[in-house]
Amino acid sequence: MKKNTMMRLASVLLICVLLTTSTISGTFAKYVTDGSGEDYARVAKWGVTVTSDGVTFDKNYEGTDATKAAISHDNSVESSDEWKVVAPGTTKNATEFSFEGAPEVAYKVDFEITNLALNENWSVDGIEYCPIIFTVEGEKYYIGKDTTITDKATLIKAVKDAVVAVSDSYKPNTPLSSVDVPSVSWEWEFEADTLAGYQSDPKDTALGNKAAAGAAATIELSVKCTVTQLD
Amino acid sequence: MQRSGGKNRWLWLAVLFLFVFVAASAFILMGRLSSYLLDDSGAIALIPVQEFSAPDALASNSIPLQQAEQSSLVTKEPAAENHTNTPAAPPAAPGFEASDDSKVWSTDTQVDIFRVSYENGEGTITVHSNDGDRLIAPGTENTYAFKLKNTGNVSLDYTVEVDAFVTPDGTPLPVTGRLSRYDGKWLAGAPDTFADIPALDAAADTGTLSAGRYTYYTLDWLWPFENGNDALDTMLGNAAVDDDLLFTIVIRTVATASLDPEAPGGIIPPVDTGDDFSAALWLALAICSLFLMAVLLVFHIREKRRA
CATH class of the missing domain: 1.10.287 (Helix Hairpins)
Structure with missing residues (x-):
């Protein structure tokens, strides 16, 4: 008896489903309606911040420990007016940059020396003399380095080219905090180590005397950092 | 047990x-x-109806000449009535389908007009979302094609409209777009011109599709990399850090049965030698x-x- 009941139930179910599907197929055949497709996107994040203290030269420079002890004063070089100064034994980093942001686009970080100028007073007895050494990513550039750097003009060009070469590109979502900031610095050696044979105490003294007489040699150095989206 | x-x-x-x-x-x-079965209402019957002429009939019966003049054996002609078998027309079964390469649309179907990541011509990823959201940025672009098909057995009149808008309202997004139909009709923009967002928003078209036929449209959008306003692009990118600046595109389609069930229109689909059932x-x-x-x-x- 149970078995017959199950079979009967299954048969009834089968008939019901067949009737239902007949109805459904007719309903599908009459289906006419509208349809819509939609999509949206948000603007990709940029949010890059580059900051720099903008200080390439100083008015005061700290002396060595021995000098401090000898003069009982921290600074071995101090400007007497509003001018910032350079002198034998002074040095400073020219690229103190800090970055923030993680753009959702690929980008390039460019460094560029927008201004590097050495005026006409870098001379002794009418002969050009500039003992300033520029270091870019550990590579030193100075007059007499090689046959390509023989005077101020070629020195300036070599330093500018070296700074441009350290520009780099990054994938989307790379935090700018991980960007390698190239080290660019200048130095006037106290002792002629690198510029042996070119730099000398009498020549350095002559430049100092010219400055005291109001004909100071001047140096201008500006480094710019630009972050640009890559296409 | x-x-x-x-x-x-x-x-x-x-x-x-x-x-x-x-x-x-x-x-x-x-x-x-069943809606795809061939309509055989115009088929020719395999066995034609034959009419018998009087001389032929007389030749098959021996009747004296005298009597032949008074009587004639003529097979009665069939009544002048239409003997062709015209099956009853199938009931009207309209059907409409909007789709793209990957899915059939229903209502507010999410489609792939924008992307999470974009590459340049060298295959380098230049834009990539950090959270899976779809993005737009200077230099990004995409093409999206969709198809409208009459899946029924009567002609349909259809309408397609585009809604394109920026959120928050008034954001000066320099994105451009264009919309074209398969036969070269431009609803927004031109072959060498992209239209601004208001023009894209106004794009619309109507047409008719015969039973089993289809039409398709191509939507292009572009944010020019060099549009002469880097300051605006940078401002938008910086603003996007804290707020979502959205660009939305909605494509709406509506189809209704034509007054003339056999109105022409649309592309004839290629003949399938076998169905995909x-x-x-x-x-x-x-x-x-x-x-x-x-x-x-x-x-x-x-x-x-x-x-």
């Missing part, structure tokens, strides 16, 4: 349900496929269910014998 019997009953029931589902699905599919799948399911039923029957009989 009872436990085994009860278990078998449930198994029987499950098998029957499976078979019923297979049958139901087959019925549904056959119902949909997966008979093998359904046949396999049916065979599996029958096999299972047979196995269970044998098992049940053995159990009865042991009892």
Whole structure:
């Protein structure tokens, strides 16, 4: 008896489903309606911040420990007016940059020396003399380095080219905090180590005397950092 | 024993349900496929109707000449009536489908007009979302194609409209776009020109599709990398850090049965030498269910014998 009941139930179910599907197929055949497709996107994040203290030269420079002890004063070089100064034994980093942001686009970080100028007073007895050494990513550039750097003009060009070469590109979502900031610095050696044979105490003294007489040699150095989206 | 019997009953029931589902699905599919059957209302009958002329009839009967003049054996001509068999026209069954390469649209269907990541011509990823959201940025672009198809057996009149807008309202987004139909009709922009967002927002078209025919449209959008306003692009990118600046595109389609059920329009789809109905799948399911039923029957009989 149970078995017959199950079979009967299954048969009834089968008939019901067949009737239902007949109805459904007719309903599908009459289906006419509208349809819509939609999509949206948000603007990709940029949010890059580059900051720099903008200080390439100083008015005061700290002396060595021995000098401090000898003069009982921290600074071995101090400007007497509003001018910032350079002198034998002074040095400073020219690229103190800090970055923030993680753009959702690929980008390039460019460094560029927008201004590097050495005026006409870098001379002794009418002969050009500039003992300033520029270091870019550990590579030193100075007059007499090689046959390509023989005077101020070629020195300036070599330093500018070296700074441009350290520009780099990054994938989307790379935090700018991980960007390698190239080290660019200048130095006037106290002792002629690198510029042996070119730099000398009498020549350095002559430049100092010219400055005291109001004909100071001047140096201008500006480094710019630009972050640009890559296409 | 009872436990085994009860278990078998449930198994029987499950098998029957499976078979019923297979049958139901087959019925549904056959119902949909019937609209694609060829219309043979214009077919020519294989056996033509023949009329007998008087001379031919006389030649087959021997009648004296005198009597032949007074009588004639003429096969009665068939009544002048239409003998062609014209089957009754099938009932009107309109059907409409909007789709792209990957999906059929329903209402507010998410489609792939924008992307999470973009590459340049060298295959380098230049834009990539950090959270899976779809993005736009200077230098990004994309093309999206969609199809409108008459899946029924009567002509349809359709309308397609584009809604394009920026959120928050008033954001000066320098994105451009264009919309074209397969036959070269431009609804926004031109072959060498992209339109601004308001022009894209106003894009619309109407048309007619005959039964079984289709039409398709291509939507392009572009945020120019060099648009002469880097300051604006940078401002938008910086603003996007804290707020979502959204660009939305909605494509709406509506279809209704034409007044003339045979109105022309649309592209004739290529002839399919075979449909894509997966008979093998359904046949396999049916065979599996029958096999299972047979196995269970044998098992049940053995159990009865042991009892």
